[in-house]
Amino acid sequence: MKIAIVGAGISGLSTAFYLKQKLPDCSLVIYDPETRPGGTMQTVNIGGFLFEGGGNGFLTNKPDSLQLVKDSGAEHLLLPSSDLARKRFIFHNNGMHRLPESPPLFLKSGLLTMGQKLRVAGEFFVAASDSDKDETLQEFGYRRVGKGFTDVFLDAMVAGIYATTPDRISVQAAFPMVVALEREYGGLFRGMIAKRKKGGGPGGVLTSFRGGVGSFISHLKKTIDAEWQLGCPVTGISRDMAGFQVKTEKGSEEFDQVIISAPAYAAADMLAGLDPELTGRLQKIDYSPIAVVGFGYEELEHPLNGFGLLTTSAAGLPILGALWDSSIFPDRAPDGSKSIRIMIGGQRNPELVALDDKQLLKLAREGLRKTMQIDKEPDSIFIKRWTRGIPSYSPGHLDRVASIFEQLATHPGLHLCANAYGGIAMNDCVRNGRELALRIADA
Numbered sequence: 182m183k184i185a186i187v188g189a190g191i192s193g194l195s196t197a198f199y200l201k202q203k204l205p206d207c208s209l210v211i212y213d214p215e216t217r218p219g220g221t222m223q224t225v226n227i228g229g230f231l232f233e234g235g236g237n238g239f240l241t242n243k244p245d246s247l248q249l250v251k252d253s254g255a256e257h258l259l260l261p262s263s264d265l266a267r268k269r270f271i272f273h274n275n276g277m278h279r280l281p282e283s284p285p286l287f288l289k290s291g292l293l294t295m296g297q298k299l300r301v302a303g304e305f306f307v308a309a310s311d312s313d314k315d316e317t318l319q320e321f322g323y324r325r326v327g328k329g330f331t332d333v334f335l336d337a338m339v340a341g342i343y344a345t346t347p348d349r350i351s352v353q354a355a356f357p358m359v360v361a362l363e364r365e366y367g368g369l370f371r372g373m374i375a376k377r378k379k380g381g382g383p384g385g386v387l388t389s390f391r392g393g394v395g396s397f398i399s400h401l402k403k404t405i406d407a408e409w410q411l412g413c414p415v416t417g418i419s420r421d422m423a424g425f426q427v428k429t430e431k432g433s434e435e436f437d438q439v440i441i442s443a444p445a446y447a448a449a450d451m452l453a454g455l456d457p458e459l460t461g462r463l464q465k466i467d468y469s470p471i472a473v474v475g476f477g478y479e480e481l482e483h484p485l486n487g488f489g490l491l492t493t494s495a496a497g498l499p500i501l502g503a504l505w506d507s508s509i510f511p512d513r514a515p516d517g518s519k520s521i522r523i524m525i526g527g528q529r530n531p532e533l534v535a536l537d538d539k540q541l542l543k544l545a546r547e548g549l550r551k552t553m554q555i556d557k558e559p560d561s562i563f564i565k566r567w568t569r570g571i572p573s574y575s576p577g578h579l580d581r582v583a584s585i586f587e588q589l590a591t592h593p594g595l596h597l598c599a600n601a602y603g604g605i606a607m608n609d610c611v612r613n614g615r616e617l618a619l620r621i622a623d624a
């Protein structure tokens with residue numbers, strides 16, 4: 182069987198890896214416009230500082246990424262985050278506050294008033310909703326834990342994960358586990374207590390790779406036996422009696438099956454000739470823009486004692502947050518040096534991602550000055566803009582995805598597998614890729 186993988190991000194690579202495990206005789210061709218695989222997972226070395234263009238790892242509370250690492254023989258690359266990374270901060274009301282990790286610390290925290298804290302505790306007594314309505318995270322949060330907690334904790338958290346705001350994201354699509362706690366146990370506290378009794382819990386350790394996520398991507402590239410068509414965007418996909426035709430600038434090649442693991446908007450363009458209806462449905466998935474600015478300091482007085490900080494919308498700052506990279510994974514900076522990555526834009530300030538380098542650097546410096554009182558010229562600078570960085574999972578997302586897959590089912594042999602549909606975290610992408618490979622192998 183001859184299979185095309187269109188898009189060499191972690192979704193496409195995971196699918197490719199498990200296809201080769203299950204169907205060793207299949208012939209794979211992997212296409213990507215970039216000259217290196219990995220999609221948003223990429224590491225750049227600037228003067229000895231390692232900067233990630235996108236995510237810096239995965240959480241071990243789900244097994245999928247860890248399993249792929251083991252299955253592909255990359256355990257030697259695993260790098261758990263340092264203990265310092267447990268300490269996180271929220272910048273709100275003109276001050277840095279430690280993210281409380283226990284009920285006593287929550288009670289002491291200056292992030293909420295006593296009334297707002299009592300409202301959070303009152304979640305225990307809020308009746309479960311019996312509606313199937315697709316709520317925003319804001320609607321869900323206001324209903325269950327109150328406005329105070331939502332506008333501070335959930336606002337900062339959703340900026341950090343999805344680069345969006347609580348009123349623009351579907352809680353069912355983006356946080357299905359939270360919705361399940363209410364549905365199955367009647368509430369979040371009730372659910373967490375029940376899960377803890379069963380030995381489960383959210384937890385998990387943030388884990389990355391020695392040399393950055395790029396080293397795992399390079400490992401996968403060496404491990405996956407495929408024809409690599411890098412620097413080669415797919416421009417169209419059509420179908421005839423013989424199978425699918427994948428078109429590139431180099432010509433057209435025939436396949437039995439095609440897996441599109443490119444972003445939804447790119448998939449939409451490729452499929453315009455084959456199925457305009459499917460194209461229209463794919464175009465409805467929108468993305469949050471985000472810019473990543475990395476600063477490396479050969480000497481920095483600030484101890485960077487923790488994981489980093491997230492800001493609240495109410496803080497009115499030009500940055501979504503700052504990750505203290507060299508404290509999380511010490512190999513990200515040369516000995517004695519320190520590094521920070523600053524996130525800018527998102528749905529909060531989408532226009533900022535279009536700024537030129539000089540203006541972006543100015544905002545990043547302003548963000549650090551106002552939150553951490555760091556006002557020092559960095560020795561190394563990294564800038565990466567993602568104009569369509571993270572799928573927004575806006576309200577109605579689950580219906581949009583269902584309608585895409587309903588239409589896709591009219592094209593047996595054509596598959597979609599990327600972070601736009603069933604989860605954005607690395608663990609989700611790997612799981613979806615593996616499950617698709619198993620379905621193809623078992624068919």
Ligand SMILES: Cc1cc2nc3c(=O)[nH]c(=O)nc-3n(C[C@H](O)[C@H](O)[C@H](O)COP(=O)(O)OP(=O)(O)OC[C@H]3O[C@@H](n4cnc5c(N)ncnc54)[C@H](O)[C@@H]3O)c2cc1C
Binds near residue numbers: 193222601604
């Ligand atoms: C700034 C940022 C920070 C993040 N942080 C984290 C994190 O800490 N933890 C985490 O788990 N996740 C994080 N994520 C999300 C996570 O990295 C992604 O969801 C995941 O890597 C996406 O993988 P993917 O393969 O689905 O898509 P992508 O990585 O987007 O890959 C899609 C690929 O398709 C290719 N493509 C596009 N057009 C074509 C075409 N015409 N033909 C062929 N190929 C094409 C692209 O070049 C790309 O290589 C972050 C994302 C961003 C942007």
